[in-house]
Amino acid sequence: MTAGPSIVVEAVERRFGPRVALAGVSFTVEPGEIFGLLGPNGSGKTTLFRIVSTLIEATAGRVAVAGHDVATDAQAARRQLGVVFQSPALDVRLTARENLRHHGHLYGFHGKDLEERITASLGALGVAERAGDLVAKLSGGLQRRVEVAKALLPRPRVLVLDEPSSGLDPNARRELWDLLRSLRDTVGTTVVLTTHLMDEAARCDRVAILHHGRLVALGTPDELTRIVGGEVLWVSGADPENLAGGIATRFGVDARLVDGRVRVEHPGGHLLVPQIVEAFPGAIEAVTVSRPTLEDVFVHHTGERFE
Amino acid sequence: MWLAIYTLWLRDLVRFVRQRSRVVGAFATPIVFWALLGSGLGGSFSMGGAERAGGYLHFFFPGTLALIVLFTAIFSTISLIEDRQLGFLQGVLVAPVSRAAIVLGKMLGGTTLALVQAGVFLLLAPVAGITVSAAQLPALLLVLTLLAFALTGLGFVIAWWLDSTQGFHAIMNLLLVPMWVLSGAVFPASGAAPWLRPLMRVNPMTYGVSGLQEILIGQTSGPSFGTAITATLLFGLIMLGAGTVLASRRAQG
Structure with a gap:
């Protein structure tokens, strides 16, 4: 076991023809971390997931999993990886157990050891009693569990998941997160997941925010929201453009027009509310005050709404 | 490596058995084809210089066998497209398995299914006035395996x-079925228009069909048996190599 980073992403670029999906992204994931790749559709997070999971190659740059370069030493990297795709990579005409058995064979396991691993893996996901059912007969949530059980069967050091919560009900999501945390805490599994959900990203140990193929922020959820500072005000009115200008000159704050509303980051945001309302009588329809979320972090760095 | 090949091979077999429509379709189509086309053409068909007892149903039997092999091969590789769409293939591709093993597992799965179906069709051989002796079986199995x-x-x-x-069905109609037609399965090269003959000679399927004809009806207008075996083996190895190269590329997708 090397003590080096679980994943190294170094100046990674990926182009699809003229389209640039990743424009030079770098970060490192340490062992035993739950690391989130947060970004809206088209941010490049799934492309990055596919590069790390060895499905596609980077156009430039380097990715290493547990010290193994995914471009030059893919088989060694694959041996350290468990991959959970957004749509389950299961054969629906086979039973859950058969799916895991084939998967185990691909990783070189067989015989009694394999059967024990299958039982343990399905058990950990609470689907042991459905082992003999055809996957086609299982609900979407159960299929996702079988998929995760399959990825965990070789006991990978690094687990990568693409949008793991999509299609899961709140209960199943909570259980998935309990599992990911217990994997991290008991066996020290590194978890990397992509997500477009703020609350999911907020549960990660560290988050990388991607936007148009670039890394715009990286840190713990706390660090990231602290950068935004204090509180965030959203002011809406009939003429947001004038309003933004007015608020900026009058109060000397950074008031930006985002998605048809005025957005103000301010340490004492709530104290500003009555002043703003009084200063622009009749021009204001609503003001909301909130502690910054990762969504605010995204807006802070990109000037765009997260969607 | 062997475990991976075995497991992918086994999966293809299990999937096949669990899809009843595929089993029926793969058996019934060529038999219907053989009976209808063979009986219909029989009266108006005279083989260029190679006339022999038994008529067209007799001549057409090895060609139908080749068609069964072709259909099975096609249907077992169509599942590759489904596997990609449904995501199963991705799960295999991220496993630490050599790409050649992935291709080989699939090819051997299709080969086995083709052999089983060809075996069932061979039970009809007496109907076409064809007897296969025990001594012929190894050669027949060899040709069928290589072709499949x-x-x-x-x-x-x-x-x-x-x-x-x-897309695959379009390719099948534009490429695979014409390949079969031009393999000597439907009409012998000796009776074909002169401009067709070079096409028939470069058609890799010609060699397997010719091998089957040699064994089953004792006549062929195609190449010698040794050439047939060598060419078909080479054809298979080139496809294995090409498949491995394709499966090793990660540029697309």
């Missing part, structure tokens, strides 16, 4: 490029 292996490989290479099963 090569055609499944061809199917793999085609299916790898395509993202829809509709």
